[in-house]
Amino acid sequence: MPELPEVETVRRGLNTVVGRRIVSATVGRDRVVRRTSAQTLIDGVTGVEITAVQRRGKYLVIHTTGDQRVMIHLRMSGQVLITAADSAPPAHTHVRMTLDDRREIRFVDPRTFGEVVAYRVRDEPEVVPELIRLGPDPLVDGIATKYVVAAFAGRRRRLKDALLDQSVIAGIGNIYGDEICHAARISPLRPVGSVNRRGVVRLTDAIHRVLADAVAAGGSTLGDAQYVGVDGAAGTFQNHHRVYGRTGLRCRTCGRGLIRRTVVSQRSTHHCPVCQR
DNA sequence: AACTGTCCCTGCAAGC
DNA sequence: TGCTTGCAGGGACAGT
Known part of the structure; x- marks a missing residue:
């Protein structure tokens, strides 16, 4: 079950996509974008460049050159995979973001408890209010x-x-x-x-x-x-x-x-x- | 403040 | 053997 160490491992893995451009995105299942909409996610990430991937607690936040950020929470069974764009996607692949280097970021989640949300930076307090309520992160902030x-x-x-x-x-x-x-x-x-x-x-x-x-x-x-x-x-x-x-x-x-x-x-x-x- | 209950969904195990 | 049913599992949050 993804907790801080698992999410941090994913974050480090995502460092290889920093600097890459997202050329297209698809959403196979609306449930995983439940706070907004599939179209919001697609519009928000298509054409932007990934500038950083941060982690706060169990939340991943992808920063881009656009005005949108993408929050990913894996909950119980979510996975983020980086694969060749032309490889067959596994069952329960709900979001695909194709990069400009023929690779692809995939969000896979059999139980669909996890979610992927694109939001404008200024809308963060309304769309992902949990982020603001998080206490200190042991790795990022240290616990005094x-x-x-x-x-x-x-x-x-x-x-x-x-x-x-x-x-x-x-x-x-x-x-x-x-x-x-x-x-x-x-x-x-x-x-x-x-x-x-x-x-x-x-x-x-x-x-x-x-x-x-x-x-x-x-x-x-x-x-x-x-x-x-x-x-x-x-x-x-x-x-x-x-x-x-x-x-x-x-x-x-x-x-x-x-x-x-x-x-x-x-x-x-x-x-x-x-x-x- | 401190609790309990609910929801989300699938895969597996147990039972018939 | 093959089907159906029950429920575990983590986290957020609403309700008491």
């Missing part, structure tokens, strides 16, 4: 201990909930939320207000370390959702998961606890009851 201490003070919500809140920290999803809690040796079920300063220091360290390691590994590719980079390559960080998807197995860190699965905010949550408190 002081900020987290303030965000947690006096709050009762569970740590896992807070980590999944994109307005607190941008980019953490279910997998990395669990892995970060484990690396910080704090239970995801702990109320955030009960985490002391030393715990917050471990947590901010864990956020940076886990996400950086996952980016270095090209993200996590799980069985069903089939996350891959723009070249179709799978990530390898799933091989280093210490708790996610390891229900009932022995903790790889302490060697004593059995990984427990609970549900927090209707999300499966994994932790070691022995080394996470």
Whole structure:
């Protein structure tokens, strides 16, 4: 499931299209452009040059020489692929943007939870209001201990909930939320207000370390959702998961606890009851 | 502030 | 074996 490391891997892959011109675009399924329209996307990108690809949390934003930007969110099963323009598109290819070098950017998404939205820069607050509400990005901005201490003070919500809140920290999803809690040796079920300063220091360290390691590994590719980079390559960080998807197995860190699965905010949550408190 | 519920959709697993 | 049904899965957001 694409979270910060997977989206960052895609962003880096998209660097090879910076400087290229989009010569044509097609939309096969209107659902993925639900906020605007297929025609808005086509008109917005046809003929423009890609000048930069940014990432904020799990959001990708393509900047162009035109007055439009393109926001892409992969949600659960979205993929962005760069292929030869004349290769056969896989099933569930919903958007194709053909470049001036015979390559093509494709948005593929079996479940169509993901979306691709073109919008004028000045319309950003109306069309993609979530972007403004995002908290700091661990890779781009870094997460300061002081900020987290303030965000947690006096709050009762569970740590896992807070980590999944994109307005607190941008980019953490279910997998990395669990892995970060484990690396910080704090239970995801702990109320955030009960985490002391030393715990917050471990947590901010864990956020940076886990996400950086996952980016270095090209993200996590799980069985069903089939996350891959723009070249179709799978990530390898799933091989280093210490708790996610390891229900009932022995903790790889302490060697004593059995990984427990609970549900927090209707999300499966994994932790070691022995080394996470 | 802190929750719960809903929606989006497909593929797979379980059940008949 | 082949069909039908149920539901997991992540994130945003509306509602309480």
